[in-house]
Amino acid sequence: MDVCPVGSSDLSEAEEAEIDTIKRHRMALLEDIQKLKEEIAQVFAEIDCFQSAEESKMVQRDKDLCVGRKKFNMDPTKGIQYLTEHKVLSSDLREIARFLYKGEGLNKTAIGDYLGERDPANLQILQAFVECHPFANLNLVQALRQFLWSFRLPGEAQKIDRMMEAFANWYCQCNPGVFQSTDTCYVLSFSVIMLNTSLHNPNVKDKPPFERFVAMNRGINNGGDLPEELLRNLFESIKNEPFSIPEDDGNDLTHTFFNPSREGWLLKLGGRVKTWKRRWFILTDNCLYYFEYTTDKEPLGIIPLENLSVRKVEDPKKPNCFELFNPNCKGQKIKACKTDGDGKVVEGKHQSYKISAATPEERDLWIEAIRTSITQDPFYDLVSARKKKIASKN
Numbered sequence: 001m002d003v004c005p006v007g008s009s010d011l012s013e014a015e016e017a018e019i020d021t022i023k024r025h026r027m028a029l030l031e032d033i034q035k036l037k038e039e040i041a042q043v044f045a046e047i048d049c050f051q052s053a054e055e056s057k058m059v060q061r062d063k064d065l066c067v068g069r070k071k072f073n074m075d076p077t078k079g080i081q082y083l084t085e086h087k088v089l090s091s092d093l094r095e096i097a098r099f100l101y102k103g104e105g106l107n108k109t110a111i112g113d114y115l116g117e118r119d120p121a122n123l124q125i126l127q128a129f130v131e132c133h134p135f136a137n138l139n140l141v142q143a144l145r146q147f148l149w150s151f152r153l154p155g156e157a158q159k160i161d162r163m164m165e166a167f168a169n170w171y172c173q174c175n176p177g178v179f180q181s182t183d184t185c186y187v188l189s190f191s192v193i194m195l196n197t198s199l200h201n202p203n204v205k206d207k208p209p210f211e212r213f214v215a216m217n218r219g220i221n222n223g224g225d226l227p228e229e230l231l232r233n234l235f236e237s238i239k240n241e242p243f244s245i246p247e248d249d250g251n252d253l254t255h256t257f258f259n260p261s262r263e264g265w266l267l268k269l270g271g272r273v274k275t276w277k278r279r280w281f282i283l284t285d286n287c288l289y290y291f292e293y294t295t296d297k298e299p300l301g302i303i304p305l306e307n308l309s310v311r312k313v314e315d316p317k318k319p320n321c322f323e324l325f326n327p328n329c330k331g332q333k334i335k336a337c338k339t340d341g342d343g344k345v346v347e348g349k350h351q352s353y354k355i356s357a358a359t360p361e362e363r364d365l366w367i368e369a370i371r372t373s374i375t376q377d378p379f380y381d382l383v384s385a386r387k388k389k390i391a392s393k394n
Helices: 013-074 076-085 093-102 108-115 120-130 140-149 157-174 182-200 210-216 228-240 253-257 360-375 378-393
Strands: 262-269 276-284 287-291 301-304 309-313 321-325 337-339 345-347 352-356
Touching: 013 076, 013 108, 076 093, 076 108, 093 108, 093 120, 108 120, 108 157, 120 157, 140 157, 140 182, 140 228, 157 182, 157 378, 182 210, 182 228, 182 378, 210 228, 262 360, 276 360, 309 360, 321 360
Parallel strands: none
Antiparallel strands: 262 276, 262 352, 276 287, 287 301, 301 337, 309 321, 321 352, 337 345
16 A cells, blocks of 8 residues: 655645645735724724713713703703703704793793893794794684793783783784784783683682673774674683693792792791791792791792782881781781691781881882782783874874
8 A cells, every 4th residue: 555755745836836825815814804803893892982972972961951951940041051051052042942932841930931031132032932833824812822831921011011022923924914913913912811811710700791802902903993703703712711821830839939029038927926037038929928948948828919908017126017918808817828837738817917127228128019019910001001002003
């Protein structure tokens, strides 16, 4: 049996050279494959890093958005400033308006307060906010329902005026020919809002008939009267379904106090136990609230100012006093509430509230602020002024 010697080959030199070439190509190819694997691994690592960074950015943005909403609900201007500084919102006023229009997580009272400001930027945001509402082919009540659901009207007459002026202008642009002027739309809008209150507020005993609604709006259409059919449709719509007013978080009164008419420390005389106690008072929305500490979220007492009067009084023990009283129901307890020692809300014990300020100047400022809150009826004042404007044109 023949055995091939070691190192012997049946291949020719040319064949062996070709095999060597193939081996070299194979080695080069394996090196290229390894490099490609490393490059692919690097790409995947970069993708993972990018996704992680993007997820981190999204998490941070959500955090900034959450903080910004809370800041907005406490102080709208600071909230918007925070959201723009942290790139959650751009400085584009229309983007800010769309953010307010969507209103996700935002307090409707805070939205209304911010939109009513007279700063030029706020006025542009108000205009853009109003233009977010599709009013075309809606009657006035339908448009008002949509508009008044997107925020809560503030209490200041000038803010209400600016907001309703913007509403009337945009409604007339969306529905040309319905009214002869924006003044007509403005006055009729207020008439509808007041009609809603008169028809659906349980405290209003004298419900206005349709004829009174017609009489209220005589001559507002550039000196002429509006079609009775139009007024009838508006009247019946409100009569059948009141406006839905957005309610904010009822368990947290904090937002109620972010922009008070007046606040400060005063001394209050007790109702049952006649001792003077230092309390932090806040005047807002036709109510006087008092707290034990400035950091308290819930007031110790709430005094609705409706039907009350205020006056200076003398007290032998305390200087600079003023008094809240009901001039029409002397001797009866004022309708107010307070928190008792067990934390329960109970009816107040006061027939009048005697309060002492630190100085005569502070007392007078409180009296003036309370009187303004008691007598303020911005809707009627604004309508009266606009009717005079319409009459002067004719």
